[in-house]
Amino acid sequence: xxxxxxxxxRNLLTFPLDLPEVEVIRVEINEGGxxxxxxxxxxxxxxxxxxxxxxTKFNGHGREVELRHLPILGHRVYIRIRPKQYECPKxxxxxxxQKLDWYESKSPHTKAYDRHLMLQLxxxxxxxVSRKEAVGYDAVEGAIVRCIxxxxxxxxxxxxxxxxxxxxxxxxxxGNFVAIITTQQSDGHVALLGVLADRQKETxxxxxxxxxxxxxPTLEKVCxxxxxxxxxxxxxxxxxHPEVSLEVVIDRFHVAENYREGVDLLRxxxxxxxKKELSAEEYAEIQGxxxxxxxxxxxxxxxxxxxxxxxFERSPDLKLAYSFREALTSIFxxxxxxxxxxxxxxxxQDKVRQSVLTCFDKFLxxxxxxxxxxxNYFAGRFSSGFxxxxxxxxxxxxxxxxxxxxxxxxxxxxxxxLEGYRRFA
Ligand SMILES: [Zn+2]
Numbered sequence: 001x002x003x004x005x006x007x008x009x010r011n012l013l014t015f016p017l018d019l020p021e022v023e024v025i026r027v028e029i030n031e032g033g034x035x036x037x038x039x040x041x042x043x044x045x046x047x048x049x050x051x052x053x054x055x056t057k058f059n060g061h062g063r064e065v066e067l068r069h070l071p072i073l074g075h076r077v078y079i080r081i082r083p084k085q086y087e088c089p090k091x092x093x094x095x096x097x098q099k100l101d102w103y104e105s106k107s108p109h110t111k112a113y114d115r116h117l118m119l120q121l122x123x124x125x126x127x128x129v130s131r132k133e134a135v136g137y138d139a140v141e142g143a144i145v146r147c148i149x150x151x152x153x154x155x156x157x158x159x160x161x162x163x164x165x166x167x168x169x170x171x172x173x174x175g176n177f178v179a180i181i182t183t184q185q186s187d188g189h190v191a192l193l194g195v196l197a198d199r200q201k202e203t204x205x206x207x208x209x210x211x212x213x214x215x216x217p218t219l220e221k222v223c224x225x226x227x228x229x230x231x232x233x234x235x236x237x238x239x240x241h242p243e244v245s246l247e248v249v250i251d252r253f254h255v256a257e258n259y260r261e262g263v264d265l266l267r268x269x270x271x272x273x274x275k276k277e278l279s280a281e282e283y284a285e286i287q288g289x290x291x292x293x294x295x296x297x298x299x300x301x302x303x304x305x306x307x308x309x310x311x312f313e314r315s316p317d318l319k320l321a322y323s324f325r326e327a328l329t330s331i332f333x334x335x336x337x338x339x340x341x342x343x344x345x346x347x348x349q350d351k352v353r354q355s356v357l358t359c360f361d362k363f364l365x366x367x368x369x370x371x372x373x374x375x376n377y378f379a380g381r382f383s384s385g386f387x388x389x390x391x392x393x394x395x396x397x398x399x400x401x402x403x404x405x406x407x408x409x410x411x412x413x414x415x416x417x418l419e420g421y422r423r424f425a
Pocket of ligand 1: 048049050051052053088089090091094
């Protein structure tokens, strides 16, 4: 960083500062071990802030600014610069402060340091990054505002084949849902398109209307949960734009959630019944069946299988419900055409109806209401797993950023978690 002579130079590194259009004037180290690098701009002009003319009449320096920059070997680095000022002859001598590309006026950081903060924030929290970097909480938030937009930049997208709509509860128990809209790109990358304030039909329809027309020909499927608001929004949007062919596909994981719920319900009933009927000793044998019962049959350990069998001996109904559940899951696993899937699921439904079970009644109604859209999964058989995988990510982000109540902030944090490594690494 500066030239030293003699033995000591063996312990010195010289490297470029990598900030364009500046010259290093001085490097100092303060008592805290921070590097203070004073620089001077080498650019000899500015653009008049009033008339846009290029100015070359230098008129002194403005007040010195100090900007946090990337650390060097673990030491904090601050760049000090006194911005040059130029006078405009056309605008009655009005002064313009020169702007260099590597920092923004009013930002306490260089752009490189803002990017560094963004990278630290991926899968982390403002509080954590603030502590690790010894930067104020507000300064980290300020960097987010400078670096991350609060809604989708359509220019970044060239296709929208599969759109996923899902919701998360912002506050537990408040029924306060926001809708998360994503898309899976053909390279597998999942991009965030929107965080909507609610999941009303009109809100979703307005979002769909914000899609630029140039992307219409790429639209194919909207993958959602069984929620009227979403389905109706898609139907209305498609009706208003005859050139758009957009199909609603019910995410298979949401279908599974639905029929699995029936088995859970029965398990609770049966466990209550058995607790009354069995001796404490006998009941202990089947306790802890919740997790084995939740698992797919092929994932069970030998021990879990034994436990389940013991429970099934005591509860034939639960055994039957479990086998129905596994049978339906395997239909979704099979490579079937939409027509074949329809037949298989109808056959499954008949067997369930003819059985003694009532725990699937609610699901059968849902199935009936959404049948065609559920079957759309088999046409094309694209993996809808991205919605589920993303959901888990969103849940983690939400938990981590506890207290985020604004959907624009949630958009920024989700965007950062999804795109951060690509954009800032
Ligand atoms: Zn001017």
